[in-house]
Amino acid sequence: xxxxxxxxxxxxxxxxSGVAVFRVDSMARATYALAVSFVAVxxxxxxxxxxxxxxxxxxxxVMEMAVMAVYMIMFMGMNPALMPMSMVHxxxxxxxxxxxxxxxxxxxxxxxxxxxxxxxxxxxxxxALGEALMGSKMLVMMTVSPVMVATIVAxxxxxxxxxxxxxxxxxxxxxxxxxxxxxxxxx
Amino acid sequence: xxxxxxxVVAAALFSVxxxxxxxxxxxxxxxxxxxxxxxxxxxxxxxxxxxLAPNPEGQVLLLIxxxxxxxxMAMGFAVAIVLNRHHGTDMTDMAADLSR
Numbered sequence: 001x002x003x004x005x006x007x008x009x010x011x012x013x014x015x016x017s018g019v020a021v022f023r024v025d026s027m028a029r030a031t032y033a034l035a036v037s038f039v040a041v042x043x044x045x046x047x048x049x050x051x052x053x054x055x056x057x058x059x060x061x062v063m064e065m066a067v068m069a070v071y072m073i074m075f076m077g078m079n080p081a082l083m084p085m086s087m088v089h090x091x092x093x094x095x096x097x098x099x100x101x102x103x104x105x106x107x108x109x110x111x112x113x114x115x116x117x118x119x120x121x122x123x124x125x126x127x128a129l130g131e132a133l134m135g136s137k138m139l140v141m142m143t144v145s146p147v148m149v150a151t152i153v154a155x156x157x158x159x160x161x162x163x164x165x166x167x168x169x170x171x172x173x174x175x176x177x178x179x180x181x182x183x184x185x186x187x
Numbered sequence: 188x189x190x191x192x193x194x195v196v197a198a199a200l201f202s203v204x205x206x207x208x209x210x211x212x213x214x215x216x217x218x219x220x221x222x223x224x225x226x227x228x229x230x231x232x233x234x235x236x237x238x239l240a241p242n243p244e245g246q247v248l249l250l251i252x253x254x255x256x257x258x259x260m261a262m263g264f265a266v267a268i269v270l271n272r273h274h275g276t277d278m279t280d281m282a283a284d285l286s287r
Binding site for chain 2: 003004007011014015018019021022027030031034037038041044045047048049050052053056057060061064067068071072074087088089090091093094095097098099101102105106108109110114115117118119120121122125128129131132133137140144147148151152154155156158159161
């Protein structure tokens with residue numbers, strides 16, 4: 001009984017705050033609403049015994065929303081908590097598509113004859129996950145790790161205003177730099 | 188709490204995110220929509236794990252989704268910076284207009 005009450009409270013909170021992301025009047029409030037939605041889903045993961053993943057979702061998303069708040073202040077150039085906003089396009093088509101997707105997915109969830117549960121969760125799912133990642137599923141970690149490194153490099157390359165390739169040429173052989181603007185080697 | 192109810196909640200989160208990703212003009216808001224969609228995917232994955240096959244492989248799959256979410260966010264922020272620097276905008280429509 002308590003679990004049901006808790007689950008439905010979390011479910012309503014997750015969906016309501018998700019809707020609020022696109023209904024509130026400022027990007028700051030939208031960010032907070034998204035953070036609440038993620039925290040609610042993280043709590044739902046804890047309810048189904050995924051302690052480690054649930055904690056990761058909560059911690060990661062709270063930090064991510066903090067970074068997002070910095071970005072919107074950078075780009076919006078205003079007090080993001082006070083400025084009303086409604087910047088949408090194709091509103092009607094988006095609503096129809098979203099409602100159609102929900103009806104389709106919910107119908108599938110309710111009408112598909114799901115099979116019975118196979119197996120039982122291990123006594124400590126976190127230990128089982130750790131053993132899988134360090135054992136039979138090591139390839140996953142070995143793939144995710146270089147992807148993360150590539151993401152860091154690509155993010156820095158995209159975000160950097162000028163890099164050494166701008167200053168020194170594609171082969172890094174230009175000495176001194178032929179800079180159209182000062183700031184390079186020839187400054 | 189059943190598999191069906193969890194999946195319906197996940198579908199609602201996914202659909203709300205889909206609306207945001209399709210309708211919002213600000214790049215950061217589009218990213219919020221994508222995040223909500225992945226939020227629903229994580230919840231659905233957790234539901235499948237708990238109610239159908241509670242083995243470590245399901246948890247590994249969830250970790251992959253979370254990693255994908257991280258990559259999407261990092262690259263999205265980087266693209267937002269590039270857009271702002273080169274086009275002076277943070278809105279998708281204006282970026283499309285300026286590129287023509």
